[in-house]
Amino acid sequence: MAEVVVDKVSRSFGSHKALDEMSIAFPDKGFYGLLGPSGSGKTTLLRMIAGFDFPDAGRIAIGGEGVERVPVEKRRIGMVFQNYALFPNMSVAENVAFGLSVRGETRGAIEVEVKRALDLVQLGHLGERRPHQLSGGQRQRVALARAIVTKPRVLLLDEPLSALDKALRVDMQIELKRIQREIGITTIFVTHDQEEALTMSDRIGILRDGRLVQEGPPEEIYDRPESEFAATFLGDANILRGVATGNGIRLPDGTVVVANQGTKPAVGTSASCAVRPERISIGEADNATLGEENRLKGRVSKRIFGGNSSTYFVEHRGDIIKVHVQNNGGTSLAEGQDVILRWSPESAVLIGM
Amino acid sequence: MATSIRGRGGIGPALPLLTPAYLWLVVAIFLPLSAMALFSFMTELPMSGRDWSLTLEHYAAFFSSGLYVTLLWASIRLGLEVTLWCAIIGFPAAYVLARVLKGRAREAIFLLVILPFWSNGLVRIFSWAMVLREGGLLDTTLNAILPFRIDIDLMYSYPAVIIGLVHSYVPYMVLTCYLTLQAIDNALIEAARSLGASRLQTLRRVVLPLAMPGLLAGSVLIFVPVVGSFMEPRILGGRTGTFYGTVIEDQFVAVFNWPLGAALSFILLAVVLVILSLSAPILRRVQ
Ligand SMILES: Nc1ncnc2c1ncn2[C@@H]1O[C@H](COP(=O)(O)OP(=O)(O)OP(=O)(O)O)[C@@H](O)[C@H]1O
Ligand SMILES: [Mg+2]
Numbered sequence: 229m230a231e232v233v234v235d236k237v238s239r240s241f242g243s244h245k246a247l248d249e250m251s252i253a254f255p256d257k258g259f260y261g262l263l264g265p266s267g268s269g270k271t272t273l274l275r276m277i278a279g280f281d282f283p284d285a286g287r288i289a290i291g292g293e294g295v296e297r298v299p300v301e302k303r304r305i306g307m308v309f310q311n312y313a314l315f316p317n318m319s320v321a322e323n324v325a326f327g328l329s330v331r332g333e334t335r336g337a338i339e340v341e342v343k344r345a346l347d348l349v350q351l352g353h354l355g356e357r358r359p360h361q362l363s364g365g366q367r368q369r370v371a372l373a374r375a376i377v378t379k380p381r382v383l384l385l386d387e388p389l390s391a392l393d394k395a396l397r398v399d400m401q402i403e404l405k406r407i408q409r410e411i412g413i414t415t416i417f418v419t420h421d422q423e424e425a426l427t428m429s430d431r432i433g434i435l436r437d438g439r440l441v442q443e444g445p446p447e448e449i450y451d452r453p454e455s456e457f458a459a460t461f462l463g464d465a466n467i468l469r470g471v472a473t474g475n476g477i478r479l480p481d482g483t484v485v486v487a488n489q490g491t492k493p494a495v496g497t498s499a500s501c502a503v504r505p506e507r508i509s510i511g512e513a514d515n516a517t518l519g520e521e522n523r524l525k526g527r528v529s530k531r532i533f534g535g536n537s538s539t540y541f542v543e544h545r546g547d548i549i550k551v552h553v554q555n556n557g558g559t560s561l562a563e564g565q566d567v568i569l570r571w572s573p574e575s576a577v578l579i580g581m
Numbered sequence: 582m583a584t585s586i587r588g589r590g591g592i593g594p595a596l597p598l599l600t601p602a603y604l605w606l607v608v609a610i611f612l613p614l615s616a617m618a619l620f621s622f623m624t625e626l627p628m629s630g631r632d633w634s635l636t637l638e639h640y641a642a643f644f645s646s647g648l649y650v651t652l653l654w655a656s657i658r659l660g661l662e663v664t665l666w667c668a669i670i671g672f673p674a675a676y677v678l679a680r681v682l683k684g685r686a687r688e689a690i691f692l693l694v695i696l697p698f699w700s701n702g703l704v705r706i707f708s709w710a711m712v713l714r715e716g717g718l719l720d721t722t723l724n725a726i727l728p729f730r731i732d733i734d735l736m737y738s739y740p741a742v743i744i745g746l747v748h749s750y751v752p753y754m755v756l757t758c759y760l761t762l763q764a765i766d767n768a769l770i771e772a773a774r775s776l777g778a779s780r781l782q783t784l785r786r787v788v789l790p791l792a793m794p795g796l797l798a799g800s801v802l803i804f805v806p807v808v809g810s811f812m813e814p815r816i817l818g819g820r821t822g823t824f825y826g827t828v829i830e831d832q833f834v835a836v837f838n839w840p841l842g843a844a845l846s847f848i849l850l851a852v853v854l855v856i857l858s859l860s861a862p863i864l865r866r867v868q
Contacts, residue, residue: 278771280774301776
């Protein structure tokens with residue numbers, strides 16, 4: 229078990245910088261979710277930590293020990309691959325035993341450890357099967373058991389659940405999280421699925437073009453994104469653009485939007501304000517004047533029914549603002565209707581340019 | 582209704598497609614082979630009106646004289662040795678081709694490897710003769726480089742036969758191993774390494790077992806024809822190049838004792854089949 233520190237790591241493929249002076253500290257025993265668009269360098273970073281690839285510059289330390297020049301097999305890491313990568317020529321038990329037997333452990337010790345690992349992933353009864361006789365979820369469990377049986381210092385997972393269907397994926401998320409807690413292993417988890425990252429991670433890092441855009445606990449990133457990219461990449465967000473007024477921004481039409489979150493940009497510079505669609509309430513008339521609230525007039529241009537909630541697309545001077553509303557039995561608004569949008573300054577995040 | 586059932590699962594619709602292949606098999610393989618089988622039981626060839634009768638004497642000849650058994654044993658040893666060398670040379674070459682080289686370099690090396698396939702067998706063998714004989718290419722080159730004088734005359738020796746045969750047959754091993762090696766998912770190799778296996782352990786415990794089908798297919802493809810080979814032993818082996826295959830060839834082209842040649846051929850076929858079937862369970866376990 230160990231903390232992993234990546235310090236100013238760069239890696240180029242030809243003229244393309246896959247990682248550009250990337251620095252992240254992955255806390256000991258933590259579950260760290262790496263998110264980012266395709267090609268942002270997530271896999272490259274994971275492969276560096278694993279030791280399949282080596283940085284052009286920068287340092288990588290596992291548990292305080294510099295590992296940039298240590299080969300994979302000496303790094304004591306566990307890796308779970310997207311396509312499971314189970315050895316087809318071995319049974320489930322032999323797959324799990326592989327890491328122990330190449331270390332030269334005794335037959336008895338191996339048997340005990342393999343059984344414990346298979347029980348942990350609830351596959352104790354399938355040890356004799358071959359990988360091709362397992363379902364996708366079972367293969368994933370075997371891959372996990374194989375990766376953790378050697379007691380690695382870090383567990384690396386590159387989109388391990390993306391090949392599973394939705395229901396199974398949710399099961400495996402819970403399972404993976406349970407096992408991670410139980411053995412308390414530093415875990416780095418790459419995913420495309422923002423919901424998965426939000427529900428599983430203790431910390432999230434958002435990557436873009438080989439750089440770390442923002443990192444922190446899921447709530448913090450969700451509630452206080454520091455850039456338009458972070459706001460729109462993790463979850464849905466409305467971005468209003470205008471000129472900074474100190475504690476808010478002035479929209480082109482003169483409306484002032486007050487925002488209490490985020491860092492205040494210098495007055496007069498262009499700035500934007502991010503608001504989550506579920507934080508906005510939508511109403512027909514401008515009833516009650518509730519003190520500090522932000523208000524915006526608009527017209528419903530479209531409504532999309534989504535089961536437990538609906539999404540309204542409200543037009544305000546050419547901009548479209550999205551609003552999520554719980555379908556709790558109230559009357560719904562018709563397309564073309566004039567409405568008032570309201571949200572509190574606490575729900576608005578200021579973002580400088 | 583009956584036709585519709587036949588149409589679905591039966592051989593019916595495939596018949597027009599299969600016919601040419603079966604016709605070819607009958608004409609090119611089954612007929613000559615049956616003729617040979619018949620010859621092997623005849624006292625004389627039924628040509629130019631000579632009398633003939635059925636006999637087992639040619640088969641008896643194999644067992645009555647220790648010579649044939651000794652030669653067959655020598656040929657089997659030759660087959661094993663050539664197969665082994667082909668594996669030793671072919672597998673690493675296939676590994677490099679499949680897993681190390683990329684793009685242009687791979688294509689170029691691939692071409693070099695299968696070139697012997699496309700060259701005429703006799704040309705290939707006589708080229709070796711020029712290289713291996715005393716005062717030949719190898720002798721001259723080595724003596725030009727080395728400070729001391731050595732005499733290289735491999736011509737008409739057992740090693741020359743091995744060299745010629747390995748050169749002719751190694752492409753089979755490279756091709757079959759290449760096919761299985763390039764099908765191995767790179768993630769499997771990375772998984773092994775991430776679990777603490779060194780390169781060598783990964784090769785031995787993951788790559789080799791997964792490449793075994795190719796290695797076996799290559800071995801069978803090489804062993805069977807090498808046991809019956811006659812061209813390389815005769816040209817490169819000279820007096821030392823008497824093997825089971827050359828004796829069979831003699832019966833057909835020199836002695837004109839076709840029935841004996843045919844009988845010896847069928848004994849070879851039987852022995853090879855027995856060897857393959859005996860080794861099948863062992864090989865399967867290795868896999
Ligand atoms: N071996 C390589 N050779 C050349 N370019 C590479 C190589 N590996 C990665 N790249 C490039 O580096 C960049 C980052 O790739 P990487 O695989 O890390 O992205 P990713 O964030 O994992 O994307 P995805 O979400 O699609 O898996 C990409 O532009 C990719 O094309
Ligand atoms: Mg990736």
